[in-house]
Each structure stands twice: as structure tokens, then as C-alpha cells.
Amino acid sequence: MGTVSEEILSAHVGKEVAAGDIVIVPVDFIMGQDGTTSLTIQAFRSMGGKTIHDTGKSAFVIDHNSPSPLESISNIHDMIREFCEEHNAILYDIGEGVCHELMPEKGHVLPGSVVIGADSHTCTYGALNSFATGVGSTDLAAALISGKTWMKAPGTIKVVCNGSLQPGVFSKDVALHMVGGLTANGATYKALEIEGEVIDALSVEARMTISNMAVETGAKVGIMRCDEKVRTYLSTRTTAHFRGVEATEDAEYDRVIEEDLSDLPPQVSRPHDVDNVAPIDKVAGTEIDEVFIGTCTNGRFEDFAIAARILAGKQVSKRVRLIVAPASRDIMIRCMEEGILAKMIRAGAAIVTPGCGPCVGTCGGIPADGEIVLSTANRNFKGRMGNSEAFIYLASPATAAYSAINGAISDPREVLG
Amino acid sequence: MNNLRGRAHVFGDDVNTDYVISGKYKFKTLDMNELAKHVMEDLHPGFYKEIEDGDFIVAGENFGCGSSREQAPLVIQAAGIGAVLAKSFARIFYRNCINIGLPVVECDTSDIGEGDELLVDLRKGKVLNVTRDKSIAAAPLPAVMVRILQDGGLVEHFKKHGGFKIKDEG
Secondary structure, three states: OOOOOHHHHHHHOOOOHHHOOOOEOOOOOOEEOOHHHHHHHHHHHHHHOOOOOOHHHHHEOOOOOOOOOOOOHHHHHHHHHHHHHHHHEEOOOOOOOOOOHHHHHHOOOOOEEOOOOHHHOOOOOOOOOOOOEEEHHHHHHHHHOOOEEEEOOOOOEEEEEEEEOOOOHHHHHHHHHHHHHHHHOOOOOOOEEEHHHHHHHHHHHHHHHHHHHHHHOOOOOOOOOOHHHHHHHHHHOOOOOOOOOOOOOOOOOOOOEEEEOOOOOOOOOOOOOOOOEHHHHOOOOEEEEEEEHHHHHHHHHHHHHHHHHHHHHOOOOOEEEEHHHHHHHHHHHHHHHHOOHHHHOOOOOEEEOOOOOOHHHHHHHOOOOOOEEEOOOOOOOOOOOOOOOOEEEEEEEHHHHHHHHOOOOOOOHHHOO | OOEEEEEEEEEEOOOOOHEEEEEHHHHOOOOHHHHHHHOOOOOOHHHHHOOOOOOOEOOOOOOEOOOOOOHHHHHHHHHHHOOOEEEEEEHHHHHHHHHHHOEEEOOOOOOOOOOEEEEEEEOOOOEEEEOOOOEEEEOOOOHHHHHHHOOOOHHHHHHOOOOOOOOOOO
């Protein structure tokens, strides 16, 4: 009897787990990226690690600095490659994409699983009904050796999104609205269970945008139901057997938030905190210098499809630089094949390597002092994109693309409504 | 690890890991002593030079929110900070601190001023503000976390026991 999180943890531990219990839990998949894995390798060696507990269930992704911009980073990448070769771990090298796209895309995440990743946005896989959460590098080393991690079972806040979104309003707007409402620490140590008609209507990829941002409320996971769309998504990606996990009828929630989102306008997060969210009319007209479409939040096929639809036959404002980073190689190929890349490039976009791109200031696209960036990423902290004198706004790919044409933050309902 | 003494360096709410150590430095080197020179520099330029060994970082709500980067607590530790006291912590940061052996104390920090001298008893969960002669109750740490901290962090715990030697609590 319990919430989805309690049910998943109970099934893994083999006894009833309730919110607040601290348990040593077996993990189904382990993921590290190039910003955190070097410390994992150091910890693994210091702990006396000789072999990885289950080699087929750990993957390392070189995405944060891809391709390497610095000699010192190249050496870290080399260390990761050697570690993967030595221990038979799966390696996704430069150009393959962002870890949080690759993990679901390559079929590593199953409904009802426990997944840990040394990256805070590991909660993205909640969209596949996985208890997936970010941990530190040392945690990852311990899990590589033992196949387990220590976990405090979280209490749960249920978020019910009713209604249907207006044209021009997307899952990113739902995510931003959720973060603005809950605030940056409104769900600290908690699980979010996100459901409702709005979620049911979204693609699995669009749901990932919302689960991805669960951590921006402090939450441990942002978990959704396993429905037919999830099963279809996984049908071409894995042959593994799985079963979705639901909450029991007597599950106890810390809070239930229910809202009709039929009138929700596009949302924008303002500098320098993600929860500083406003409806678009409050910020419309703000002049921008750089637009970035991509990341583990919004670098998926349908994100570029909508951006290209808006950009087609238009030109990005002379004052704006538009940078596009597909979240994976497969997404980039599909965008090429369907003419989406060409539409964006003709409109003035600069396409960069599939990966994290300019999101975290490690791989190009660094704004100048005083510049304003409109990004589809999940964080707008001061200094996030590599310059603490810049200002970052967050919005959906549609808002980003339409604003890029106008040179100022603009409401995409003007062209999509 | 039970009794700590030092001066308070006070920060506000929602101090994120990008403030603790900017992403632009963290990927460049694994040398924490080098990274430590940049600790909190966007919020408080020159902070590193003001730290004496054993001093405390004292903050408001949601300390350490943002990235999972373990460099954040490691850099704080390398800068000589003895413990972080905050009204609340972001969860990944919190577990990273335990795992690397940096004590964290959840307590009401409202009445702690810049430079106040503090005495922290981790096991009893008590903070004494020596400067203001005030006692502050802190949440005692769960036994699992005390065990990891006492071993000196998760690396030392694994070295000692070869794996998790912790009983479930609940």
C-alpha cells in the first residue's frame, strides 16, 4: 500500500517501505556524465573497486563538453574512455547526445525501475514511470561496486493537470508553471507524481520536459504513469520485460495540487532563479541577444519541428544569435531527413554538436556582459551559461523561435493560436 | 567529528551549486584546492581569503540547490569550512556532504550573524552561538548518516567494510 515511489522501493527492497524510511536499495541502471564521472572513477578506485557490479547496466555519456574545448577536459574524457573499456561499461562518446535523451532513447530505462545518475536531471526518466534520481559521484561509485545505493523514501506531492492546453502552449509551459507554483524548494526531499488529462495528451518526449524540471522544485523524482504511449515508446527500444507501477488506492499524499490548465498562457522564467516564473505578457517585448534551443529539457524532435514551423521562410532578427543543439544524433538525423534542420539553418540558426551545447557554459555560446539570453534549458542561475554578468530567461521552443525572429520575447500564440 | 568550533559566514536562501563553484571552473580540473579559490565568488568575491580553518557557512533555505556536482561540497571542504548550517538543504547536495564527510546541520539560522562564534555538537544536534550566548536546536542526523560521517564518508566506509554495512531504518 503506497505511492508510486513507495511501491517501487518496496518491490526493490523486498519489504514494505514507507516515506521517511532509509533503505539500501538495489539499482537497475547507473549513469554518469563527463562532468561528474572523473570524481566517480577516483572514488571507485579509492574504495578499492575492482569490477563493476553489472556491466550491462551502467552507461557513461560524454555530453557536457562535447567535443572537448580544453586539453584538461580531453584528459578527463580519456580517463572515462579507458574506464569504460577496462570495465566493459557502455560509453556514449561525443556527438551521440545528452545523457537524459540517450538513456530513454537507447532503452536503458524501464517502468518500475530504480535508476540513479550522477546528474541532477536524472529525474527526466520519471516520464517512463521510473524512480530515477540524481546522486553525487561518490554515490555512483558505491553503486558501481555494490549494485546498491542508500535512499530515504520520499513523501509524495501529487500534481494533477486537468484540461487541455491552448495552441501555442506546450509541456515546457506546464513545467515552468509547476516550478513557479511549487517554488525552488517546495518539494525538497519529496517525490512528485504528475498526472491528469494534460499529461495523458502529451507525447512521452513532451512528458520528459516536465519530469526533467521536477528537480527545480527540489524534488527527488517526477514520476508519471506507464500508459500505452510509454509502452509504444519502449516497444522499438527494448525487449526487456517490464510492468508499470501504480499507487494503491489507500496511498497517502503529503499534498495534492489539482489545477485546470486550459487557460494557461505561455510561461517564462526570469533571471536568476528558475522559480521566478511569469506569464508571457509580463515579459513580452524584452529585447534579447541570444536564443538557445536544445538541452535535455527541450532538444527533442517535436521541439525542433515546432521551432522550424515558426522559423520557416523567416529570418532571425539581426540582433539575435540563434544556437540549436539537438539532444541526440538520432534526433539530428531525423531533423535532417525531414527538412527541419534546413529550415532552421536558412532562418539563421547555428547548429552545434548533439550534446549539452551552451547550457552550462562549458561548450561555446557564452553570452557577453549584460546580454540577455532566451533559452529552452532548465536553469537560469547567474553564471549558468558561463558569464555571471548575463541574464537568462527560460521558455518553450515555440516561444524561443518566435522571439528569435522578433528580437524580443514574444507570445507564440500570435502565430500558432 | 562531534564538536566543531568556528566563525559564521552568512549567506541567504537558495544558494545554488553554480554559486558554490561555477560550472565554468568545475570541469577544468580535479584539483579541489585550486577550485577552492573560487568558492562562492559570484556571491562574495574574495570569500576564500576570509576563511579560517574550521569556519562555518551559515545559510537560509534550500542550500546547495541545482546541479549534482560533488565538486560543490568538495570545494567547500577544501576551502577549510568545518560544516554547513542551513534552514534546509537541497537533497543531492545534502547526501553528497554526508558521502564526502562534510557535516551538515539543519537548524534555524535566523539569529546567526556574520562573524558570530559557534559551537556545534553534531551528535546531540545542538548549536551554541557563543557570541550571542544563544542555544539553537538542530535536527539530529539519522543513524545511517552518522555511521557514514563517522567512517569519514562513503569512500572510507566502503574501504573499511567492502560495501554497505548499514542496516535499513524504518
